[in-house]
Amino acid sequence: MMKTLVFGSIGLAFWTGILLVAMRVLHYFRRIEELGDLLAFKLLSMILITLLSLLIFSSILTSLSKLFLSKDLGLVHAMPVPSHTLFFSRWIESTVDSSWMVVVYMLPVFLAYGVTYHAGIFFYLTIISAIFSLSITASAISSLLVMVAVFIVPANRIRNIFIFLGLTLFIVLFIAFRLMRPERLVNPEVFSTVLLYLSALRTPQQPYLPSTWAFDSIKSALSDNIAAGLFHMAICWSFVGLMISLLLIFSGQIYSQGMSKAQTSPARLFKARLSGNMLFRFLPPHLRAFTVKEIKTFFRDQTQWSQIFLIGALVLIYIFNFKALPLEKAPIKTIYLQNLLSFLNVGLAAFVLVAVTGRFAYPAVSNENEAVWIVKSTPVTLGSFLWIKFFIYMIPLMILTEVLIIATNIFLNVTPFMMGLSVVTIFFMVPGVVSIGLGFGAAYPNFKSENPAQSVTSFGGLLFMMLSALLICGVIVLEAGPVYSLFMAELYQRALTPLEWAWIWVSFSLVLTLCLLSLFLPMRFGARRLFEMTQ
Amino acid sequence: MIALNKITKKYGSMQAVTNLTLHIPRGEIFGFIGPNGAGKTTTIKMMGGVLMPTSGTIRICGIDMKTDPEAAKKCIGFIPDRPYLYEKLTGLEFLHFIADLYHVDPKRFPEKAYNNLKLFSLADWANELIESYSHGMKQRLIMAAALMHDPEVLIVDEPMVGLDPIGIKLIKDLFKQLAQNGTAIFLSTHTLQVAEDLCHRIGIIAKGKLIATGSPRELKQAFQGVNTDLEEIFLKLTHDE
Numbered sequence: 001m002m003k004t005l006v007f008g009s010i011g012l013a014f015w016t017g018i019l020l021v022a023m024r025v026l027h028y029f030r031r032i033e034e035l036g037d038l039l040a041f042k043l044l045s046m047i048l049i050t051l052l053s054l055l056i057f058s059s060i061l062t063s064l065s066k067l068f069l070s071k072d073l074g075l076v077h078a079m080p081v082p083s084h085t086l087f088f089s090r091w092i093e094s095t096v097d098s099s100w101m102v103v104v105y106m107l108p109v110f111l112a113y114g115v116t117y118h119a120g121i122f123f124y125l126t127i128i129s130a131i132f133s134l135s136i137t138a139s140a141i142s143s144l145l146v147m148v149a150v151f152i153v154p155a156n157r158i159r160n161i162f163i164f165l166g167l168t169l170f171i172v173l174f175i176a177f178r179l180m181r182p183e184r185l186v187n188p189e190v191f192s193t194v195l196l197y198l199s200a201l202r203t204p205q206q207p208y209l210p211s212t213w214a215f216d217s218i219k220s221a222l223s224d225n226i227a228a229g230l231f232h233m234a235i236c237w238s239f240v241g242l243m244i245s246l247l248l249i250f251s252g253q254i255y256s257q258g259m260s261k262a263q264t265s266p267a268r269l270f271k272a273r274l275s276g277n278m279l280f281r282f283l284p285p286h287l288r289a290f291t292v293k294e295i296k297t298f299f300r301d302q303t304q305w306s307q308i309f310l311i312g313a314l315v316l317i318y319i320f321n322f323k324a325l326p327l328e329k330a331p332i333k334t335i336y337l338q339n340l341l342s343f344l345n346v347g348l349a350a351f352v353l354v355a356v357t358g359r360f361a362y363p364a365v366s367n368e369n370e371a372v373w374i375v376k377s378t379p380v381t382l383g384s385f386l387w388i389k390f391f392i393y394m395i396p397l398m399i400l401t402e403v404l405i406i407a408t409n410i411f412l413n414v415t416p417f418m419m420g421l422s423v424v425t426i427f428f429m430v431p432g433v434v435s436i437g438l439g440f441g442a443a444y445p446n447f448k449s450e451n452p453a454q455s456v457t458s459f460g461g462l463l464f465m466m467l468s469a470l471l472i473c474g475v476i477v478l479e480a481g482p483v484y485s486l487f488m489a490e491l492y493q494r495a496l497t498p499l500e501w502a503w504i505w506v507s508f509s510l511v512l513t514l515c516l517l518s519l520f521l522p523m524r525f526g527a528r529r530l531f532e533m534t535q
Numbered sequence: 536m537i538a539l540n541k542i543t544k545k546y547g548s549m550q551a552v553t554n555l556t557l558h559i560p561r562g563e564i565f566g567f568i569g570p571n572g573a574g575k576t577t578t579i580k581m582m583g584g585v586l587m588p589t590s591g592t593i594r595i596c597g598i599d600m601k602t603d604p605e606a607a608k609k610c611i612g613f614i615p616d617r618p619y620l621y622e623k624l625t626g627l628e629f630l631h632f633i634a635d636l637y638h639v640d641p642k643r644f645p646e647k648a649y650n651n652l653k654l655f656s657l658a659d660w661a662n663e664l665i666e667s668y669s670h671g672m673k674q675r676l677i678m679a680a681a682l683m684h685d686p687e688v689l690i691v692d693e694p695m696v697g698l699d700p701i702g703i704k705l706i707k708d709l710f711k712q713l714a715q716n717g718t719a720i721f722l723s724t725h726t727l728q729v730a731e732d733l734c735h736r737i738g739i740i741a742k743g744k745l746i747a748t749g750s751p752r753e754l755k756q757a758f759q760g761v762n763t764d765l766e767e768i769f770l771k772l773t774h775d776e
Binding site: 250281285286288289290293294300301369370371373374376377379380381458 | 582584585604605606609611613614617619620621622623624628631632633635636637638646664705
């Protein structure tokens, strides 16, 4: 009950945030003479195309899983039920699964239009109708594509390819967007030029896209043109009817055959020649066993590669953000600002660490899945098993975070003192965060999940994030005062008083104690809880 | 080799195993049979160190599983009923993983791995990912892995499930060979014929209690005569419970 309340509140807050931001943007547009409505409608058009694209992408992955990869399909297809009936029951499930979240979080944007333009009831009914028709259309298109694709490529590989392509596209767009330096739009001279450019854009609406029909019906509804709204909505729904008819035909003809084809497992693309055991022969045998196993299973899972590329892109953007900071335009003294940002950057980099830890280290124990019996039956203690996992994940995460800190500090041109402080602080914080992630992941495992990475969204994951945030805030707060004293003393070339020295020593000792406690206590907790599960 | 002394396992208010006492010496194949939910898998998991008993002691090769579980587990080759493995490893890599955990001499590993893979007809699949193995192949791989460190005790849950007739014969011959060499084998099975053919002694468990134990001949003599089918004895005993 508590968990539902917490997650529900977070979701509601996010939803409300989107509504408020959307309303703010639209109100701003409306205040711009001549161009305001044009921009608002262009934005709506872009939102609908984006919505359709997201729905299609999401539907491809969901329909692949529901129609061809789900573990109960073998049982379901053995039932005396017609193929098209099975298909439609799964397709409806897939449609709902793939679209509900996109729809729920796009809804506030459309509501913002309704509120800003003082729309009537017909507009809201049109929105519901448009969203439903787009969801069904996207799901139908995806399912048709998937049914055909399964004949050419094994279903498992299609899923991995799509995840990879989708993320690659997202990364490219994300980097491109960031490199365009959108923050320059706050410069009034640049902004007015951009606005004129946007308004002059005569990007033709694609007349045969469902998103165009939805846009036309919504736009008509906003203008109280009910007849036109109904007409365009009828086009949307007649297309839905066409797609469902095609699905009916195709599902009867080829779904079962596609299902048979999907049972084949893909051949190995790359057969590794390098033996991990040779690489790690300097390690004790049990340590070597788990290290090699962990690395191989990690890198052979194609979904992990997509995550790694995404994180790589986010790290690049993070570093670029610091490079692009207009420090010379700030009213505060540059050297002061640089070092202040460097200090705050320790907290920011630590939060990046928490996000990455949550994605990789937290589910590390759950990743054992049903094979966890191997760990329990072998002559290795659960504590040793956890510590081995700790070092496997801690080392790359340490490298990642230190690279973040060092690179951003170089761009900020900080003093050697601040560089040293950042590097050392992160060096002590990383093991703590990883330990909290691993320890709570072990304390609240989910060995039966098909996607252990989602375990971070559980109660244990919430505890992990809260405790990590507490650790980071605790370290920053404890260090803030002493760091300020040290920095100012160095800047103004003055000696520190004995009281200040005492304060510095006590604060840094507390930081060290906090980091050590966060290193050992969660691991002990996790090992104990894992052991209790054998009781 | 295997000594269970008044083992009890409770899940909340439900008692899965009650006061179980058994001793299995070197070279004996002991069959554990019982209806579904009788407590066979729970007992096997406790012996393998995967579960801890609520009370009682388990000694493997004279080592108490509670006080020194790692040492006790080193003596055991554990084979569960369901072959859940690391799907992204190859068969050979999985054997290497197990060999390292049980401190098998690295110099002996290549020959041992090859021999075990060949024995279980997996040599051609050594470098394929486990995710492409069938159920029976995974089961055989687990057996191959369990024998990598030449265990003194073999604990097997439903060894014949998922195996074809050739596989079943292979396992029977292998277990007999291992027992002759001194390995104590504790296996659970639903197939009474297998128990009768293979086991030196059989224990019948129902509702968590050991209700009968003895060689197949002794059980037959004790209940209705030498010509009585083991299945009849089993059904009578478990029905009465």
